[in-house]
Amino acid sequence: HIVEIGRGRIRNRHIVIPAHETKTNVPFEMVLPQDSCALLDAYLKTYRVRVSPIPTPWLFPDAKGGRRSTTAFSKAISDFIQRETGIQMNVHLFRHLAGKLHLDAHPDDIETVRRILGHRSTATTLRSYAEQRTDHAFRRYDQTISALRDEVDRTAPARSRPSRSGARK
Numbered sequence: 001h002i003v004e005i006g007r008g009r010i011r012n013r014h015i016v017i018p019a020h021e022t023k024t025n026v027p028f029e030m031v032l033p034q035d036s037c038a039l040l041d042a043y044l045k046t047y048r049v050r051v052s053p054i055p056t057p058w059l060f061p062d063a064k065g066g067r068r069s070t071t072a073f074s075k076a077i078s079d080f081i082q083r084e085t086g087i088q089m090n091v092h093l094f095r096h097l098a099g100k101l102h103l104d105a106h107p108d109d110i111e112t113v114r115r116i117l118g119h120r121s122t123a124t125t126l127r128s129y130a131e132q133r134t135d136h137a138f139r140r141y142d143q144t145i146s147a148l149r150d151e152v153d154r155t156a157p158a159r160s161r162p163s164r165s166g167a168r169k
Helices: 034-051 070-085 093-105 110-117 122-155
Strands: 002-007 010-017 028-031
Touching (some): 110 122
Antiparallel strands (some): 002 010, 010 028
């Protein structure tokens, strides 16, 4: 699923996943960022050979260089996260974590999340993340009201300025 295009310094790596291997039955392709390529190179050079010294086409091989059991690998990842962080998480939740993290940083950018998750419809994405967007909306509304109150506090004469508790000064 990792395809190299180009040579030497002018090369890119793409993740290419055919439709029949995706949850949404939609093919997925993206260029890997250079930082991710550097991490991939470090893993392949230093760590994969510790799992399987046998040359293998698999990114995460078993000890004999074959395809690692998807179920066992998923459980190993979940167990590791639980042990190290105390958080219960399965590999499928990485999709939702990606959406949440992006919307935390860019609350109005539902389209990027839709594309990253491979949803055909924005409605599907909105159903999954509507509550998070509502939380952001309330925070933005609260910031607006607080800014208006601060403006009133700055411009009102000192003796007639109401306090935040509603009592007059």
